[in-house]
Amino acid sequence: MTLIDSDATLEPLEFAVTKNLTAKNPSERAQILADPGFGAHFTDHMVDLCWSQKGGWHRPRVQPFGPISLSPAAAVLHYGQEIFEGIKAYRHADGGVYTFRPDQNAKRLRRSARRLALPELPTEYFLQSLRELIAVDADWVPSGDDQSLYLRPFMFASEAFLGVRPANKVAYYLIASPAGAYFTGGVTPVKIWLSEHHARAAKGGTGAAKTGGNYAASLLPQSEAYENGCDQVVFLDPDGNVEELGGMNVVFVHADGTLVTPASDSILEGITRDSILALAEDRGHTVERRSVSLQEWRDGVASGDIVEVFACGTAAVVTPIGELRAEGFTDTQPTGTLALELRKELTDIQYGRAEDRHGWLVRLDA
Numbered sequence: 001m002t003l004i005d006s007d008a009t010l011e012p013l014e015f016a017v018t019k020n021l022t023a024k025n026p027s028e029r030a031q032i033l034a035d036p037g038f039g040a041h042f043t044d045h046m047v048d049l050c051w052s053q054k055g056g057w058h059r060p061r062v063q064p065f066g067p068i069s070l071s072p073a074a075a076v077l078h079y080g081q082e083i084f085e086g087i088k089a090y091r092h093a094d095g096g097v098y099t100f101r102p103d104q105n106a107k108r109l110r111r112s113a114r115r116l117a118l119p120e121l122p123t124e125y126f127l128q129s130l131r132e133l134i135a136v137d138a139d140w141v142p143s144g145d146d147q148s149l150y151l152r153p154f155m156f157a158s159e160a161f162l163g164v165r166p167a168n169k170v171a172y173y174l175i176a177s178p179a180g181a182y183f184t185g186g187v188t189p190v191k192i193w194l195s196e197h198h199a200r201a202a203k204g205g206t207g208a209a210k211t212g213g214n215y216a217a218s219l220l221p222q223s224e225a226y227e228n229g230c231d232q233v234v235f236l237d238p239d240g241n242v243e244e245l246g247g248m249n250v251v252f253v254h255a256d257g258t259l260v261t262p263a264s265d266s267i268l269e270g271i272t273r274d275s276i277l278a279l280a281e282d283r284g285h286t287v288e289r290r291s292v293s294l295q296e297w298r299d300g301v302a303s304g305d306i307v308e309v310f311a312c313g314t315a316a317v318v319t320p321i322g323e324l325r326a327e328g329f330t331d332t333q334p335t336g337t338l339a340l341e342l343r344k345e346l347t348d349i350q351y352g353r354a355e356d357r358h359g360w361l362v363r364l365d366a
């Protein structure tokens with residue numbers, strides 16, 4: 001697999017490594033890994049890299065995980081110039097630590113960077129940052145069923161400047177957080193609230209970039225979902241078509257076996273979705289990426305033409321949607337077996353239990 005595109009000639013970075021002298025001991029770590037939850041515990045180290053207009057990417061470091069020193073005038077705190085990624089590391093039965101399609105996350109981080117007027121981190125540096133963190137924190141990759149180490153790369157405007165323009169100083173960080181099985185006691189269908197008064201993305205906006213602002217915009221409607229007894233929100237795009245959930249893409253399964261997923265330039269293109277659809281195509285399913293109106297969804301469910309609806313993303317992998325609720329209606333969604341079959345097929349590849357025929361896995365600890 002070719003991981004490197006335009007930056008094939010870059011020299012690897014020389015990371016300065018400072019070990020954490022107060023790292024968790026093996027029994028403290030084992031206690032956390034026994035029930036890590038999601039996003040609540042962090043490994044002993046983090047990686048960081050600076051960028052400046054003059055010096056480009058510089059000062060690569062591996063440091064103890066801890067607070068970041070930032071000027072109160074740092075542009076990110078005022079104007080939200082920030083992007084991130086989400087990717088997992090998996091422990092295989094042979095003890096090795098693998099990750100899944102990291103070249104795609106690197107590419108998406110570059111696309112997000114362009115939209116937020118941030119510098120593009122070379123793909124090779126992105127991959128090196130993952131390897132450097134695993135080199136010091138590999139023991140944090142859990143080995144339990146459906147457990148993983150969630151890797152969170154992010155980049156933000158660190159320049160102390162209140163004028164409005166792209167920052168001349170930027171920081172890239174990588175932190176990691178052990179993650180437990182998303183569903184304990186079996187995958188259960190989620191209830192989805194239709195957000196009719198709030199959008200997450202505007203036409204020509206930042207919907208296709210993985211940036212904190214999109215999430216900030218989703219929090220109020222998410223609270224509305226909870227108040228209405230739902231787990232997640234589905235957003236409509238600027239034309240009123242089905243877009244996605246706050247952090248997961250949506251796929252509709254039709255009676256003839258066709259899988260349809262919304263396409264629009266306000267949707268974040270998920271790597272999980274792309275992989276699930278590739279596995280479905282391998283099985284002979286037709287895949288369509290096109291606009292899907294709310295009416296088409298509701299009519300399809302009513303007529304029986306839509307036989308399954310699911311959401312997908314790195315954190316939960318694949319989640320069947322069991323109900324769509326809105327102010328004026330509640331539509332029970334049909335449930336089938338394809339979503340869970342594809343989920344199993346994908347996680348079997350990720351955890352090394354099935355052949356990686358697409359060459360999606362990359363070993364990080366060797």
Ligand SMILES: *Cc1c(COP(=O)(O)O)cnc(C)c1O
Nearest residue numbers: 247248249268270271272313314
């Ligand atoms: C990250 C994200 C997804 C899912 O992408 P994956 O690459 O599958 O994890 C979907 N929607 C939004 C808004 C996201 O931020």
